[in-house]
Amino acid sequence: MKSIIKIAALILFLLPVSASAQQFKHSKQVTVPVSGNCDMCAATIQKAGSAKQLSSVNWNKDTKIATITFDSSRTSADAVLKKIALAGYDNPSFRAPDDVYAALPGCCKYERAVAVQPAAQQHQMQDHKAHEQIQNQSLLQPVLNNYLAVKDALVQSDGAAVQQQAAALQKTLEGISMSSLGEKEHMAWMKVYEQLIAESKVMAAGKDVAKQRRVFMELSQHMYTLVQAMELTEPLYWQFCPMYNNGKGANWISKEKEIQNPYYGSQMLTCGRVAATIE
Template sequence: MKKIFVYVCALCVGYGSLMSCQPANEQQKAEESEEMDLPAPIVVKPSLAAPDQFESVLTSYFMLKDSFVKSDTSEINQKATDLIEATNKVDTTKLNTEVQTKWKTSKAMIIRSVTTLQTEKGLEDKRAGFEDLSKIMYEVVNTYGAKTTVYKQYCPMALNDKGAYWLSVNKEIKNPYFGNKMLECGEVQEVLTFEK
């Protein structure tokens, strides 16, 4: 039995992300036996660095992502409301005109995406909306920066094998597109650190 387990672990290493998209209980066993192989960190120099002002928006996004991991639609709707509130509360009055102008566009995109996500009835439709939001948030962290390391994570099987990514503050994969069905399906594509 032990030899079979070692063989399975070797296959997991060899097949990389393909093998990472197995049911959570099998994946957990495999990950316990090997180190997570992460890409080299990318040091991002935000074009309009202002991480303090946008921290609450990122935190709200991460909490929304966690509610997708739980597959809880009522919590998803509540966390989406929290994200809209955090986005509306961002105060850019002490920042330069370029940041203020750019933020108006970013803010409108976030609110439109989250509102659309909220109006969807089914969990899978909400997850498709979350993909759109994640693309916007990726641009937000690259534009304004973040106070912590951000992991861009990707699942090739998400959204009917179209593939989709999300952002996380944890390197461990907790897939918002599958929840407990395939909790650890995915890989870290980028490790983003931010120039101070």
């Protein structure tokens, strides 16, 4: 009788994971070692890595293995592992911040790997620095990357490429887990996410570059609100074209200081100026 009860309990425990996985349109599953000790660790790890219609995590305290199921068209295993690390749990892709690990309950403080020492080989130090930079990236970085890809396609006056990149932007926006954002980013996201999704959807609906540029003008204003709240790893440039919009002018965001005008492309490629630096 006790065996039957245990089996039933196990089935009930596994059902939420299976049900969640079935919701994913492009389901992919990986198993990854994640540090931890107890049932409390399991609850924290699974909550941190799971998001409705995006990802689910099941962590085994005996094997220290996390089974991650996710929609591969909207997120990645590394994105899930980053959230788990930010909750305090080391894994092969990300090391938890020291202050977050220190705040874990005593029963959850697993034995950590020794940090890389200054005497380690140069390539190890470089890898660690690159890894740390990835950890410090905002969870909204993919949104910015997609926006910049849209901008670059407009510089080339390629309506088909703009359509493709705008569709990618829309998908990224729809995949953002608002609950995972910091307070400052959360507040900015609440202000503009509906407009950003609507604008990217319009730009992805056709290949008319003139129409795409008109919508991009509004998209850029809303993106500016968002990037001002982001933790950036490098400066951005808020640039201005005085000619567009019947002489009223229009702005855009760029990673490069040099002007590459998305509103006119090769017709007036260097028309504009840097209005502000965002850091």
